[in-house]
Amino acid sequence: MTSATAATIRHLVSIKDLSDDEFQILVNRAEHYKKIFKNNDVTDAQKNHLKLLGKTIALIFTKRSTRTRISSEGAAAFFGAQPMFLGKEDIQLGVNESFYDTTKVVSSMVSCIFARVNKHEDIQALCKDSAVPIINSLCDMYHPLQAICDMLTIKEHLGVSTSDKRLKITWIGDANNVINDMAIACLKLNMDVSIATPVGIEMDQTIVDAAKKICAKNGTSLELTHDSKLASKGAHVLVTDTFVSMGEEFAKEAKLKQFSGFQINNEHASLADPNFKFMHCLPRHHEEVTDDVFYGEHSIVFDEAENRLYAAMAAIDVFVINKGNFHDLK
Structure with a gap:
């Protein structure tokens, strides 16, 4: 070599x-x-x-x-x-x-x-x-490999985001490694991003700063909120991840209390675009999303995994x- x-x-x-x-x-x-x-x-x-x-x-x-x-x-x-x-x-x-x-x-x-x-x-x-x-x-x-796979999955199911057909990706959950790369990935491919995290949980500032630069260049938008219902309005993709990451099991009880009301359910789905898709990088826990959304007709989680x-x-x-x-x- x-x-x-x-x-x-x-x-x-x-x-x-x-x-x-x-x-x-x-x-x-x-x-x-x-x-x-x-x-x-x-x-x-x-x-x-x-x-x-x-x-x-x-x-x-x-x-x-x-x-x-x-x-x-x-x-x-x-x-x-x-x-x-x-x-x-x-x-x-x-x-x-x-x-x-x-x-x-x-x-x-x-x-x-x-x-x-x-x-x-x-x-x-x-x-x-x-x-x-x-x-x-x-x-x-x-988690860059997840971001590559997620963008391929979105492209396959919803097509390419353009100024005439701007896709909105809504993340509901923790400010973690998955959304750090996914947000940047979406903005680079001309999608708008809305991120809803519980009160007390904020996105890493280096990610926010990088995202804002991409938004200014590409004309895309980044919304940061603590209101999951607001973020869900008009979303083409609803996505979440684990609320308790590996290594944080000691804080599970406190974390789940903090994330109360952030489980993606039919109310979030009703606010999204009629043809919305649901994504999750897996493994999934019930507190993150209800069965009817996770296994429902809008879910593309197993295509995403493949x-x-x-x-x-x-x-x-x-x-x-x-x-x-x-x-x-x-």
Whole structure:
């Protein structure tokens, strides 16, 4: 494997690090590989399988996962690479070995690292010391793969947002890593965003500042409110996520009390656009959304989950196979 300096490697850390065009390319590549995968064409499959044949892709996961693990391993296998899952019980990270030492060792033997970690600082440390691209598969600040998959899902079900047909995406829930990337993603693709959080919970200011710059450039809008019903009015997409993130279980009782009245239900649905869609990155808990919305005719949560595979394919294609060179993929 050819070594590279940190300055020459492009990592996928957050959507706000990408230009609008670069992010659009990632969504387009996800769509492209979904078509190839669904067509089951042997010639196409063989051609793509050769792209990373004989290579290894590491998955460093300090948090458990269903969709992220399956999609990352599946995407690696699609391109011929051997996925290597490295859970917190499998390697010395954080036990007998420093983050730096682990990063140097692992990145010397693989072509890419998918990292699902606790702190954003861990992602930054990996990027600083890794000899290969880092794909942020979740940290406490960002979740870019989810944003790629979500934009593909919206495009498939509602089409592309334009000035003549501006889509409104409404988030009802916590100010967390998922909405941090999703809000930026929506604004980059000309959608309006309304975010309703409980009183006492505010969006991270760096995300708000970045979002406002995109709004000024693209003519999109960002609404921040504590009124979930207000945010739901005219929404083309209603979306939520867990109210109690992994690692916050100790505060579950207090968090659920704080989120009282924020469960998405038929009242929110009645305020949304008649053809609205409901999204959730899963796993879902009942306090976040009622069964009739989650399993109802407007729900696209399982299409959304499947699209995580194609988002991972797009990330590998752009950042590993094409070495972060977006220009040749336009």
